[in-house]
Amino acid sequence: MDLQTTIDAETLLAVDVGSVHTRASLFDVVDNQYRLVATGRSLSTATTPLLDIGEGVRMALDQIQTVTGRRLLDESEGLIMPSTSEGAGVDVFVATSSAGPRLRAILVGLMPGVSLDSGRRLAEATYLEVVDEIGLSDRRRDEEQIDVILAARPDLILIVGGTDGGANASVLRLVESVALAAGIRPGSPAPRILFAGNRHLGAAIVERFADQASVALAPNVRPGLEGEDLTPARNRLAEVIAEMHAAKVSGFDELRQWSGGTLMLSADAFGRVIRHLSQIYDPRKGVLGVDIGASHTTIAAGFAGDLHLSVRSDLGLGAPLPSLLRYASMESILRWLPTDIPEDVARDYIFNKSLHPATVPMELDELHLEFALARQVLQTALAQARAGWPKRRNGGGTPWLPPMEPILAGGGVLSRAPRPGFAALALLDALQPSGISTLVLDPHSLTPALGAAAAVLPMVTVHVLESGSFVSLGTVVSPVGGGRAGRPVARIKLEREGASPLEGEVRLGQLAVLPLGPGESGKLTIRPEHSFDVGFGARGKAGAMRVTGGAVGLIIDARGRPLSLPKDAARRRELNQKWLYDIGALQ
Amino acid sequence: MKASYLPPVSHVMSLTIVRRDRTLPFAGTVTARLNERVQAVDVIAEAETAPRHVFLDLARGLGVSPKEAPNFLVRQKGDRVEMGDTIAGPVGVARRTVRAPADGRIVAVDGSRVLFEVRGEPIVLRAGMPAMVVSSDGIQTVTLEATAGLVQGIWGNGRMDFGVMRTLGSGPAARMQTDMLDVNLRGAVLIGGMCDQPAPLHQATELNVRGIVLGSITSDLIPVALRLTYPLVITEGFGSLPMNSAAYGLLTGHVGHDAAVDARPGDRYSYQRPEVIIPLPTSRQADVPDDVIPLAPGVRVRVLRAPFHGAVGTVRDLPLKAADFPSGLLARSAAIEIEGLGNRLIPLANLEVIQ
Numbered sequence: 001m002d003l004q005t006t007i008d009a010e011t012l013l014a015v016d017v018g019s020v021h022t023r024a025s026l027f028d029v030v031d032n033q034y035r036l037v038a039t040g041r042s043l044s045t046a047t048t049p050l051l052d053i054g055e056g057v058r059m060a061l062d063q064i065q066t067v068t069g070r071r072l073l074d075e076s077e078g079l080i081m082p083s084t085s086e087g088a089g090v091d092v093f094v095a096t097s098s099a100g101p102r103l104r105a106i107l108v109g110l111m112p113g114v115s116l117d118s119g120r121r122l123a124e125a126t127y128l129e130v131v132d133e134i135g136l137s138d139r140r141r142d143e144e145q146i147d148v149i150l151a152a153r154p155d156l157i158l159i160v161g162g163t164d165g166g167a168n169a170s171v172l173r174l175v176e177s178v179a180l181a182a183g184i185r186p187g188s189p190a191p192r193i194l195f196a197g198n199r200h201l202g203a204a205i206v207e208r209f210a211d212q213a214s215v216a217l218a219p220n221v222r223p224g225l226e227g228e229d230l231t232p233a234r235n236r237l238a239e240v241i242a243e244m245h246a247a248k249v250s251g252f253d254e255l256r257q258w259s260g261g262t263l264m265l266s267a268d269a270f271g272r273v274i275r276h277l278s279q280i281y282d283p284r285k286g287v288l289g290v291d292i293g294a295s296h297t298t299i300a301a302g303f304a305g306d307l308h309l310s311v312r313s314d315l316g317l318g319a320p321l322p323s324l325l326r327y328a329s330m331e332s333i334l335r336w337l338p339t340d341i342p343e344d345v346a347r348d349y350i351f352n353k354s355l356h357p358a359t360v361p362m363e364l365d366e367l368h369l370e371f372a373l374a375r376q377v378l379q380t381a382l383a384q385a386r387a388g389w390p391k392r393r394n395g396g397g398t399p400w401l402p403p404m405e406p407i408l409a410g411g412g413v414l415s416r417a418p419r420p421g422f423a424a425l426a427l428l429d430a431l432q433p434s435g436i437s438t439l440v441l442d443p444h445s446l447t448p449a450l451g452a453a454a455a456v457l458p459m460v461t462v463h464v465l466e467s468g469s470f471v472s473l474g475t476v477v478s479p480v481g482g483g484r485a486g487r488p489v490a491r492i493k494l495e496r497e498g499a500s501p502l503e504g505e506v507r508l509g510q511l512a513v514l515p516l517g518p519g520e521s522g523k524l525t526i527r528p529e530h531s532f533d534v535g536f537g538a539r540g541k542a543g544a545m546r547v548t549g550g551a552v553g554l555i556i557d558a559r560g561r562p563l564s565l566p567k568d569a570a571r572r573r574e575l576n577q578k579w580l581y582d583i584g585a586l587q
Numbered sequence: 588m589k590a591s592y593l594p595p596v597s598h599v600m601s602l603t604i605v606r607r608d609r610t611l612p613f614a615g616t617v618t619a620r621l622n623e624r625v626q627a628v629d630v631i632a633e634a635e636t637a638p639r640h641v642f643l644d645l646a647r648g649l650g651v652s653p654k655e656a657p658n659f660l661v662r663q664k665g666d667r668v669e670m671g672d673t674i675a676g677p678v679g680v681a682r683r684t685v686r687a688p689a690d691g692r693i694v695a696v697d698g699s700r701v702l703f704e705v706r707g708e709p710i711v712l713r714a715g716m717p718a719m720v721v722s723s724d725g726i727q728t729v730t731l732e733a734t735a736g737l738v739q740g741i742w743g744n745g746r747m748d749f750g751v752m753r754t755l756g757s758g759p760a761a762r763m764q765t766d767m768l769d770v771n772l773r774g775a776v777l778i779g780g781m782c783d784q785p786a787p788l789h790q791a792t793e794l795n796v797r798g799i800v801l802g803s804i805t806s807d808l809i810p811v812a813l814r815l816t817y818p819l820v821i822t823e824g825f826g827s828l829p830m831n832s833a834a835y836g837l838l839t840g841h842v843g844h845d846a847a848v849d850a851r852p853g854d855r856y857s858y859q860r861p862e863v864i865i866p867l868p869t870s871r872q873a874d875v876p877d878d879v880i881p882l883a884p885g886v887r888v889r890v891l892r893a894p895f896h897g898a899v900g901t902v903r904d905l906p907l908k909a910a911d912f913p914s915g916l917l918a919r920s921a922a923i924e925i926e927g928l929g930n931r932l933i934p935l936a937n938l939e940v941i942q
Binding site for chain 2: 042043045046047048049050051055059100101141142143146147150176180183184185188248249319344345347348350351352355356358359360361362363364366367416418419
C-alpha cells in the first residue's frame with residue numbers, strides 16, 4: 001500500500017462501546033499520515049445501575065483530555081465539533097457498539113438450504129441469539145408454531161423467503177402465524193419484525209402486522225435465483241438492533257447524533273476492515289480477523305472482498321463463558337494448560353468469571369486458565385464459522401486453517417497479555433494456521449473504529465493499519481504434515497541485512513523463534529521434506545520469500561498439522577510450558 | 588475531572604428503604620390496592636400462564652364453504668367461553684356446530700379458522716415481603732416499599748420465600764453437612780458458609796426450609812440448586828468461599844427475625860439481583876441505597892477474585908501508576924486494607940463497593 005494522497009488535516013475521534021469496556025481513540029494527521037494520538041478506556045456503563053452508556057463514554061474521553069490536554073467536551077459535556085482554532089474538539093466522530101442486552105430472535109423462512117440458510121447466516125453475523133426456526137417444511141402445526149413463538153418471547157422475528165417477484169402465497173402463509181402470535185398477548189412487549197424477503201411483499205407485510213408489531217423492511221437476502229446478497233439486509237438489521245438496544249439503554253441517541261446519524265455495530269465495522277484487507281492482500285489467500293470479547297466472539301474471513309462474518313453471543317470470556325461447556329468438555333479446555341489446575345477449580349473459575357466479566361487474573365495460574373479458555377472459545381467459534389465459508393476456501397474441512405494472510409486478532413485477553421508470546425501461542429494453538437502468515441495484534445481495539453471511519457475518512461484505515469498502532473507479532477511458518485515426533489520437517493535459512501545468516505533444521509514438534517524484531521525484514525529460504533507443505537504450492541516444494549519481523553520474531557511452528565497434544569497429562573503440561581518458554585511468553 | 592472509575596455496588600445495609608417491583612410474566616390482573624399494607628404471602632397479582640392454542644376449522648366443523656363459515660360465528664374475538672359452549676352454528680338440518688374444546692378464549696378469527704386459547708393454569712404473584720404497595724400499572728407490575736435490612740447476593744436459583752432466619756454451622760466458612768440439619772430448622776431460612784455436596788441441599792428440602800443463604804456452592808451443584816423447591820442465594824460465588832464478614836454479620840445479627848429470600852437470578856440489564864430482605868420496624872430513619880459510589884479512600888470494598896476472593900476491606904489509596912502482579916499483568920489498582928491481612932494492592936477491576 002503506497003498511498004501518497006495529500007489529506008486535509010481532520011481530527012478523528014472514535015468510540016467503541018463494548019459490554020465491559022468503552023474505548024475512545026483520538027487520531028490526528030502527523031506528517032500527512034493519520035496516526036493514533038491517544039486512547040482512553042473506562043468500564044462501560046450500559047448495565048445497571050446507570051443503564052446509560054454516556055457516563056462510560058465521558059470517562060474514556062476524559063482520559064484522552066487528561067493525556068493530551070486537548071479539550072473534547074464543552075461545559076455542558078457535549079462534544080466540541082468541529083475543532084476550534086484553539087485546538088479543542090474534533091472534526092469527525094465515529095462510534096461503534098456491541099453493548100446491550102442479549103436479543104433473542106426467531107427465524108422464519110421458506111426453504112431449508114435456501115432462504116432459511118441465508119436468514120441464519122444473516123442472524124449469525126450479528127448480535128442475535130436465534131432460539132428457534134420456523135420454515136415451510138416445519139412439521140409442527142400452525143398452532144404449535146404460535147405456541148413456540150409465545151413461549152420463546154423473542155425480541156425480534158426475522159422473516160425471509162421468496163425471490164423478488166417470486167413466491168408470495170407461501171411467505172404470507174408463514175407470516176400469518178407470526179402475526180397471530182404477535183397480537184395475542186396484550187400487555188407483553190410485541191417483538192420487532194424484520195422482513196428481508198420478497199420485496200414486493202413489503203407493503204402487505206406491514207399491513208398484516210398493522211398496529212400489532214413494528215415492522216422494519218430490509219432488502220431481500222435472496223433477491224434473485226442466482227444467490228444471496230446479505231450486505232444490504234445486514235445494514236438494516238444493524239440499525240434495528242441498535243434501535244432495540246437504544247430502547248433499553250440510554251445514551252445511544254446522543255452517540256448517534258455526534259456521529260452524524262451513524263452508529264455501527266462493532267462486528268460490522270470489524271468485518272468491514274477484514275473485507276478491505278482481503279481486497280488488498282494476496283487474493284489466493286484469505287484474511288482472517290478474530291475478536292474475542294467478554295460477551296461475543298467475532299470471526300471475520302475475507303476472500304478477495306467476499307466477507308464471511310460470524311458473531312457468537314454464546315461464546316465469550318465473560319457472561320457467556322459457561323455456554324462453552326455446551327460445546328467443549330473440561331478436558332478439552334484443560335489440555336491447553338502448562339500447570340496442573342484441578343477440573344473442579346477450573347469449572348468454578350468459569351462460573352465466577354461469568355459473574356464478574358471485568359475482573360483480571362492476579363496470579364499466573366489464573367492467567368494460564370484464562371488463555372486456555374480463550375483458546376477453546378476461539379477454536380469452537382472458528383470451527384462453527386468455517387461451516388459458512390465457501391467450500392473451495394475452506395481447506396477441505398481440515399482441522400488447520402487454509403492459508404490466511406494476515407491474521408488480525410483483538411480482544412481484551414489477547415491485548416492485555418503480559419508478553420506478546422502469550423497471545424501468539426494462543427492464536428497458533430487455537431487457529432492452527434498453515435503455510436506462511438503474519439499474526440497482527442490489535443492491542444488498543446482500534447479495528448471497529450477504523451471500520452466505522454472508513455466510510456468518512458478512508459485514509460485513516462489505511463494509514464493506521466500501516467502504523468505501529470497495530471502490533472505485528474511476527475511472521476509464522478506452519479508446515480502442514482505429521483508423523484513421528486522429532487523427524488525432520490524442513491531446512492530453513494534466514495538472511496538479514498547486517499547480520500550473519502541463520503540456518504538450521506527444524507524437527508516435528510519444535511516451536512522455534514528466530515530473532516527478527518519489529519520493523520526488521522529478511523530473506524527466508526525453506527526447503528521442506530517431501531511430506532511437508534510450507535505454502536509454496538505443494539508438499540516438499542522449496543522456496544524463498546521476504547519476511548518481516550515482529551514483537552515475537554520469526555516463528556517456525558513445526559508442531560505439525562493437525563496439532564496433536566500428548567495424551568499423558570504430565571507430559572502435555574510439560575510441553576505446553578516448554579512452548580511458552582520457546583515463544584518468549586515465560587522467561 | 589470526572590470520577591475515573593465506577594465499580595459495581597453491592598448492598599449490605601442494616602437499615603434502608605427497599606423498593607422493589609414485582610412483575611407477572613404476562614399481563615394479568617393486579618389485585619393489591621395502592622397504599623395497601625401487604626404481608627409476604629399475600630397475593631398481589633394473578634394471571635394465566637403457558638396457555639396452549641388450537642385452530643378450530645369452522646368450515647370443516649360446520650360442513651360449509653370457507654367463505655360462508657364466518658357468517659355462522661356466534662362468539663367474537665376476545666370472548667371467554669367454557670368447554671362445550673357453541674362458537675359457531677348451528678347449521679343445516681343436522682344442526683352442526685363448532686364448540687369450545689376446553690375452557691378458554693377466542694383470540695383471533697382468521698378467515699374460516701378460529702384461534703382458540705385453552706385456559707392455562709392460574710399463577711399468582713405474592714408480595715414476598717411485608718411492605719406497602721406504592722404503585723402499580725394495574726395489569727402486570729406492583730411496586731412495594733419496606734424499611735428493612737438488605738443483603739444482596741451474586742447468584743440465585745430463581746425461587747422466592749419468607750421465613751425465620753437460623754444459622755447453620757459455626758461461622759461464615761462452615762461447610763454445610765447433613766448432620767447440621769435437624770427438625771429445629773424446619774421451615775426456617777438458613778444462613779451458612781458453603782456447600783460442596785448435594786446431600787445437605789436435598790435434606791433441607793425434606794425439612795421444608797424456606798430458603799438457604801450461603802457464601803458459595805461448588806459449580807457442579809448448580810443443576811441441583813436449580814431443581815430445589817426453596818430459594819438458594821449465594822453471596823460470593825462458586826467454589827469454597829466463605830460468606831463475606833459484612834453479610835454474615837448482618838444476617839446472623841438478625842437470627843430469629845423474619846427474612847424474605849428472593850433468589851432471582853441477577854441480570855446486568857435490569858435491577859434484578861438475588862437478595863435477602865429483613866423487614867424492620869419503620870420508626871427509625873432510613874435512606875434509599877446509593878446505586879453509584881465512585882471508588883475513593885475510605886470506601887468499603889469486597890474483592891471479587893483470587894487470591895483474596897470475598898475479602899472485605901477499605902480503600903486506603905488509589906495510586907495513579909499501574910501495578911504489576913504475579914500473573915504479569917499491569918493494572919490500575921487500589922491499596923486495600925483487608926480485615927486481618929493488612930494493606931494489599933488489588934486491581935480496580937477486581938473490586939466491588941459494599942454499602
